[in-house]
Amino acid sequence: MPEPDQDCPVCGARPGDDVCAGCGWTLCTPWRVGRGNRQEYDRDLAGAILAEELRAAARVADTWEPCAPWLSERPSYAQWVGALAERSEGTRPSAPVLAAALRDLPEDGELIVVEVGRDGLTATSVTYDSVNGEAIADLPWTRLLPTLPDDPAERLFRLAGGLRTAGRPALEDALREGLRAWSATWPTGTERIAVCRAPGWTLPELAARQLAKMVVAEHGDLAATLAGIAAGRPTRTGCGLLVAEVDPHGGAVRPGLLPLFEPGDLPGAKRTVVVHRPPGGEPVSLAVVTREREQRVLGVWRATLETETAVTVELTGPDRVELSGPGALTPTTAELAELIGDLPGRLDLGAGQRELVCLLELNGLAATARRRREFVSDLLELLDMEAPNRVDVTLVGYGDHSSEGRYTERLLHRSQGPAVRGDLARLPEPARSFVTGAAPLEDALDEVRVSGLVRQRVLLVVAGRPPHAIRAGRGPRPARPCPQKIDWTEALGATGANRRLAVLDGPPGDHATTWELIGANHLFLLAEATPRDVGTAAGLLPETPIRFPIPLAEPL
Amino acid sequence: MTLPPAFQSLPDDPPPSAASPPAVDPPSAVDASPAPRPAAPGRSGPSVHPDTQIVEAGLGVLGPPESGKTTLLATLPIAAEQYAPGWMFFGANDEAQDFLQENLRRLRASRTLPAATVRLNPEMRFVLRGVRKARRRGPFARTRRVQTAVYLDVLDAPGGLYAWPGPSGRSDVGSGATPSSPASGGEESDRDRLTRHVADSSGLILLVDPVLVDSPNYDAYDYIKSIVLDIARRSALSSADEFLPHYLAVCMTKCDHTAVYEKAREFGLATDDNGPGAFPTVSDQRAREFFDELCGSSWEGAPRGRAIELRDAIRSHFSPRRTRYFLTSSLGFGQHPETGVFDPDDPANPTYETGANDGSERPWVSGLIRPVNVIEPVLWLAATQLRNGS
Numbered sequence: 001m002p003e004p005d006q007d008c009p010v011c012g013a014r015p016g017d018d019v020c021a022g023c024g025w026t027l028c029t030p031w032r033v034g035r036g037n038r039q040e041y042d043r044d045l046a047g048a049i050l051a052e053e054l055r056a057a058a059r060v061a062d063t064w065e066p067c068a069p070w071l072s073e074r075p076s077y078a079q080w081v082g083a084l085a086e087r088s089e090g091t092r093p094s095a096p097v098l099a100a101a102l103r104d105l106p107e108d109g110e111l112i113v114v115e116v117g118r119d120g121l122t123a124t125s126v127t128y129d130s131v132n133g134e135a136i137a138d139l140p141w142t143r144l145l146p147t148l149p150d151d152p153a154e155r156l157f158r159l160a161g162g163l164r165t166a167g168r169p170a171l172e173d174a175l176r177e178g179l180r181a182w183s184a185t186w187p188t189g190t191e192r193i194a195v196c197r198a199p200g201w202t203l204p205e206l207a208a209r210q211l212a213k214m215v216v217a218e219h220g221d222l223a224a225t226l227a228g229i230a231a232g233r234p235t236r237t238g239c240g241l242l243v244a245e246v247d248p249h250g251g252a253v254r255p256g257l258l259p260l261f262e263p264g265d266l267p268g269a270k271r272t273v274v275v276h277r278p279p280g281g282e283p284v285s286l287a288v289v290t291r292e293r294e295q296r297v298l299g300v301w302r303a304t305l306e307t308e309t310a311v312t313v314e315l316t317g318p319d320r321v322e323l324s325g326p327g328a329l330t331p332t333t334a335e336l337a338e339l340i341g342d343l344p345g346r347l348d349l350g351a352g353q354r355e356l357v358c359l360l361e362l363n364g365l366a367a368t369a370r371r372r373r374e375f376v377s378d379l380l381e382l383l384d385m386e387a388p389n390r391v392d393v394t395l396v397g398y399g400d401h402s403s404e405g406r407y408t409e410r411l412l413h414r415s416q417g418p419a420v421r422g423d424l425a426r427l428p429e430p431a432r433s434f435v436t437g438a439a440p441l442e443d444a445l446d447e448v449r450v451s452g453l454v455r456q457r458v459l460l461v462v463a464g465r466p467p468h469a470i471r472a473g474r475g476p477r478p479a480r481p482c483p484q485k486i487d488w489t490e491a492l493g494a495t496g497a498n499r500r501l502a503v504l505d506g507p508p509g510d511h512a513t514t515w516e517l518i519g520a521n522h523l524f525l526l527a528e529a530t531p532r533d534v535g536t537a538a539g540l541l542p543e544t545p546i547r548f549p550i551p552l553a554e555p556l
Numbered sequence: 557m558t559l560p561p562a563f564q565s566l567p568d569d570p571p572p573s574a575a576s577p578p579a580v581d582p583p584s585a586v587d588a589s590p591a592p593r594p595a596a597p598g599r600s601g602p603s604v605h606p607d608t609q610i611v612e613a614g615l616g617v618l619g620p621p622e623s624g625k626t627t628l629l630a631t632l633p634i635a636a637e638q639y640a641p642g643w644m645f646f647g648a649n650d651e652a653q654d655f656l657q658e659n660l661r662r663l664r665a666s667r668t669l670p671a672a673t674v675r676l677n678p679e680m681r682f683v684l685r686g687v688r689k690a691r692r693r694g695p696f697a698r699t700r701r702v703q704t705a706v707y708l709d710v711l712d713a714p715g716g717l718y719a720w721p722g723p724s725g726r727s728d729v730g731s732g733a734t735p736s737s738p739a740s741g742g743e744e745s746d747r748d749r750l751t752r753h754v755a756d757s758s759g760l761i762l763l764v765d766p767v768l769v770d771s772p773n774y775d776a777y778d779y780i781k782s783i784v785l786d787i788a789r790r791s792a793l794s795s796a797d798e799f800l801p802h803y804l805a806v807c808m809t810k811c812d813h814t815a816v817y818e819k820a821r822e823f824g825l826a827t828d829d830n831g832p833g834a835f836p837t838v839s840d841q842r843a844r845e846f847f848d849e850l851c852g853s854s855w856e857g858a859p860r861g862r863a864i865e866l867r868d869a870i871r872s873h874f875s876p877r878r879t880r881y882f883l884t885s886s887l888g889f890g891q892h893p894e895t896g897v898f899d900p901d902d903p904a905n906p907t908y909e910t911g912a913n914d915g916s917e918r919p920w921v922s923g924l925i926r927p928v929n930v931i932e933p934v935l936w937l938a939a940t941q942l943r944n945g946s
Contacts, residue, residue, distance in 0.1 A: 366912045402907055405667030405920030407893035433909040436917055471901045472814040476767050477908045477917070481901055483893055 010048045011161070012168035022202075023052050049164060050075060054083035056161035059201055060153075067157045070165075089199045094216040099229045101193060101214075102131065107236075110190045112136070114211045115222055116204040117197035118156060120144070121179075121211075123186065124222060131230035131318070132223060137182065144178045145171060145203075161202040175203060179210045195222065233318045234264045239298055241273055241311060242287040242336075243553040244343055251347045255340045256553055257289060260313050260321075269315045272325075276555045277305040278548030279347070281385030285332070285550055286311055287339050288321045297336050301329040305551060307388055342549045347556075354456045354540060355392045356383070357497065359444040361463035362397045362413075362427060363434035368505050371526060372462045373424065375503065379531040380421050386541055389555050393420045398444040401468070401483055403431040411440055412447050434465075438479035441467035441518075442488035449494035458538045459497035462526075464505035466514045492518060501537055503529055608685075608703040613941040615708040615934070616754040619763030620779045624809045626670040626712055627886040628763065628930055629680075630659035635931035636684070643686035645931070648707060652680035655712075663887075667921040669906070673714045675746070679753065682708045684938055706938040711753045713746075747786075754783065755790035759803040759937030764866070766808050766816050766850050780866055784873045799875035803940045805882060805933035806870065808847060811838055812885040812928070817903040823849065825883055835889050835898045838928050843881035878940075882933050888926030896924075 006027075007014060013022035020027055025048055049072050057067035064071065064080050075083070101111050111126045113133065120140035124133040141148055141159065147167070149155045158166045194208035199217035208215045240257030247253075258273040278284065284305060288298045301323050303309075312325040323329055360376055363369060376395070383391050397413040415423035441463060448459075467488035472481050482488075492500075502519030503526050515523060522537040535541035617625045633656055636645035647653030655677075659670040683705050690702040754760065762780065787800055795801040810816055811826065817836075820826035823846050826836045851867035870879065887905040889898055906919035 364912065365910075365915055369912070402893065402920075402922055404909065405907060405922045407922075430912050432912055433920070434912060436908040436910045472904060474815040477919075478814060478904070480890075480904065480907055480922075483902075485901075 007169060009045060010052050010164065012164040012166065014169040046072065053162055054079060055086060056157055058083040058087045059160035060156045066153050070154060070157050070162055091199050091218045092216045093218055094195050095225050095229060097193060097214060097216050098225060101191060102229060110187055112186055112190050112192045113222060114192065114194045115197055116194060116208045121207065126226060131226055133226050139182050145174055147171065159201055159203045163202060172206065175207060176210055179207055183211060231267055231317050234266050235261055235315060235318050236263055238262045238291040239288050240291060242289050242339060242550050243275055244278065244548060244550050245553045246347050246556065253343055253345060253347055255343060257291060258553060260288065261315050265315055267315050267317050270312060272310050272312045274308060274310050275305065275551035277307050277388060278552045279386045279546040280548055282547060284548065285334060285339055286323060288313060289336060295336055297334065300332050300334045302332050303327065303329050339549060342547060344546065353390065353392060354458065356458050356460060356540065357394045357448050357495065358460045358462065359441065360395065360397045361439050361465065362399045363431045364464045364505065366430050368464060369430035375526060376462055377424055379534055382531045382535055383540060386546060391540055394448060395420045395424060396444045396447050397427045398440050399428065399431060400435045401440055402435065404433050412443060414447060435479060436477065437465065438468045439463065439465040440482065442482050442486040442491055443484065445488055445491035445495055446486050449491060450496040457497045458540065459495050459500045460538065461502040461518055466511040499538060501534060503534060605703055608705050611704065611706045611938065611941045613706055613708050613759060613938060614753065614757030615710050615937060616757040616760045617710055617712060618760060618783060623763040623765045624886055625763055626673050629710065629712060630656065630663060630670050631886045631925060631927045631930050632934060633660065634925050635927035638926060640931050643684060645682060645684050648681040648683045651678045652682050655680055663921055663925055669919055673712050675714060677712055680710045680712065682710060684708065684934065706941065711750060713750045751786040751790065755787045757802065758941055761805045761807055761933050763807050763809050765810060767810055767813050780869050784869060797875060800873050802874065803937055804874045804879045805937060806847060806879065807882045807884045807933055808850065809884055811883045812887065812889045812904045814903060820846065820883055835926065838883050840882050840929065843883050846883060847881045880936055882929045884929040886927055886930055887921055888928050891923040
């Protein structure tokens with residue numbers, strides 16, 4: 001039996017075995033006795049050639065007319081329908097293969113994905129940290145195989161398999177040489193996956209097999225495929241929310257992380273952690289930071305916190321997080337050093353819990369009486385922001401013994417603890433008329449008297465009128481004395497306060513001696529004092545605000 | 557309290573209340589009054605029983621601004637209720653009735669004091685009416701019940717009308733008073749009308765504020781001097797002696813004020829020997845001496861200057877036999893808001909308060925109104941009319 005020594009007459013492939021590997025045409029048969037039937041052979045050959053051409057034409061378009069100039073003969077309807085029916089895409093999905101390859105990719109590894117399409121080839125480098133990929137090389141067919149026809153339609157016909165008259169062996173040799181040269185500049189040792197974007201096309205399939213051992217074939221978009229893979233990948237490193245930790249004994253401050261996600265956590269996972277507002281009350285940065293030697297900031301948001309705030313973080317992909325609470329969040333950017341650089345090294349926690357007893361005169365000229373309340377409200381807010389949970393507040397609002405000639409049944413309104421700020425807003429409005437010259441401050445002092453030892457107690461009086469005396473005055477319009485005959489000097493001494501301050505509506509005038517005793521440590525004027533002035537004089541606040549850029553892990 | 561004999565009730569009438577101020581010095585118990593006569597025709601007021609003895613008396617209530625004239629008039633009905641059982645004090649004309657109703661409403665319901673009198677109102681006519689015992693002279697004298705009505709024509713004048721004229725001779729009217737001037741047609745001015753009323757009155761009540769008497773703007777001396785000169789011009793010649801013919805009740809007001817009360821206690825005028833929590837009694841036995849003491853020195857013992865002139869002006873123009881002194885309080889003593897008892901450390905009734913929106917200061921009545929020596933000056937003046945047979 002003679003060896004085949006000519007290219008396949010049907011598809012133009014280089015001869016190999018007796019049967020063409022490209023199209024299945026029998027190239028050589030065993031010797032037989034007798035005469036051959038030339039006409040039958042020619043007829044069979046012509047049919048095989050046309051069928052091969054129609055297969056290629058069917059890959060290019062849904063009609064044979066675009067490829068008509070290069071068909072050996074005009075096909076019948078049946079022949080064309082048959083060619084279309086035989087057309088099979090031979091799709092082999094790329095996502096599972098790419099996902100497996102990326103999952104197994106080492107930290108410093110690289111994967112090169114080569115796409116082979118109708119117009120040319122594109123190589124994309126994908127790493128674990130850059131799942132979206134980066135194009136590293138691009139090669140159109142016209143540059144890879146310059147001998148391909150210039151006519152785009154004919155070029156597609158040849159690429160799809162119409163190679164009988166195109167010098168197929170030479171093209172294939174040039175293809176191999178061109179691809180070798182093109183891929184020579186790629187990083188060595190990298191894994192490669194080829195994606196044939198023209199499934200079943202002769203030359204693209206050949207090129208894909210040439211470039212990679214793992215070949216898949218499908219239409220589509222590599223970026224979309226990689227994004228979908230990335231969205232479902234587990235996170236590689238753990239991460240946490242950046243907080244400040246304060247040593248309860250010495251006050252030393254250091255940064256820390258509240259755990260959020262662990263390696264292997266999948267996108268969609270959510271975690272909620274509770275953080276605490278730091279002193280100062282300024283907006284803070286909520287930063288998610290990785291737990292690894294070289295820590296990275298995955299995201300930063302600015303937020304204003306309540307005293308205690310729940311923060312919810314969602315893992316949206318490897319090294320991708322989103323905050324979904326609390327309240328209004330403003331995305332921003334910052335480096336880790338920048339975030340922790342402004343942390344104070346130490347926080348002065350003071351000598352334990354303190355108590356503030358605030359006596360607030362409720363009546364007076366309407367505008368002034370309201371201004372007193374606003375002042376106390378601002379002071380309490382400042383204490384809440386800068387010394388949260390450090391000051392126990394007792395508030396006593398006091399009215400008058402009588403108003404418009406009528407005896408007041410209840411003139412004291414006392415509140416304590418966390419309810420104080422809310423109760424302050426609900427105190428009775430200033431009365432339409434108030435006793436001239438004195439107010440029942442003595443009753444309020446008596447209300448907060450203590451017996452025995454007390455911890456650190458600050459007495460703050462916010463008022464306009466001095467207390468009632470035990471006996472009536474002797475002036476033309478004297479203030480009546482206290483009906484309960486409370487001696488305000490005795491009641492003042494029984495408050496147990498080791499620091500006393502007063503904020504007055506105006507200069508003490510004739511009652512200077514009285515007020516200097518009541519506000520022994522400091523007297524302020526309402527129009528001039530600030531809540532910080534009073535808080536500092538009371539020993540409850542530092543002179544300058546404390547600035548904390550990140551939240552606290554625990555309440556102070 | 558013991559009423560003047562002229563005003564004492566008969567045994568079957570309701571007895572007086574126990575804790576009440578001491579008696580007014582009684583005039584002569586002999587009733588020299590004429591036979592009862594019916595009400596004069598043409599005068600306003602309800603019809604009068606033909607057996608009712610009618611006494612007509614003009615009454616001037618005088619005093620510098622803020623001395624409490626209007627408040628004293630307004631509390632007369634209350635004082636009559638509490639301390640002159642069987643006697644009623646009410647208005648006999650529309651002006652008087654409206655005055656009493658409005659001001660009693662203010663005092664009791666609103667707990668506010670009457671508004672300051674800023675103009676000379678129409679003359680008010682009041683009636684003090686009740687049954688008194690009368691005994692005629694003669695060998696067969698016997699006590700009988702006499703229905704008596706004392707009509708009091710009162711002109712409540714703003715204190716500023718009698719301010720002393722300045723160096724220019726113009727009257728500087730204080731307290732917001734807006735006196736009228738004579739119209740071109742010869743209509744009487746407010747001051748002239750007041751002067752005529754005061755001169756023609758048989759009795760005068762002069763209010764002096766012991767607390768304000770030291771104030772530089774409170775010149776009671778100039779006030780009384782101005783009155784005296786006007787009265788003298790019109791009525792001095794009708795007097796039978798060297799004094800003005802008027803009966804004068806000098807009322808030192810605000811005895812519930814701490815300083816006045818304590819001074820009165822020192823002087824023995826106010827005694828709280830009725831038991832713990834009971835209201836003190838205020839006598840007028842030594843009221844004249846108290847007045848002299850008051851004018852002679854301030855609370856701190858310093859001479860008061862013009863207050864002495866006030867005392868001297870009264871002494872020199874009004875007969876001591878026709879002058880009585882009273883320590884009064886229109887509102888009375890205060891009470892503890894919870895127990896209702898009297899507290900010597902806090903004797904005052906009014907509480908001074910300031911308005912939250914406008915900063916204005918005003919007194920408020922903080923306790924029950926229990927006038928002290930308010931009806932007594934009126935009773936004394938009325939008794940003088942009965943005795944004189946007017």
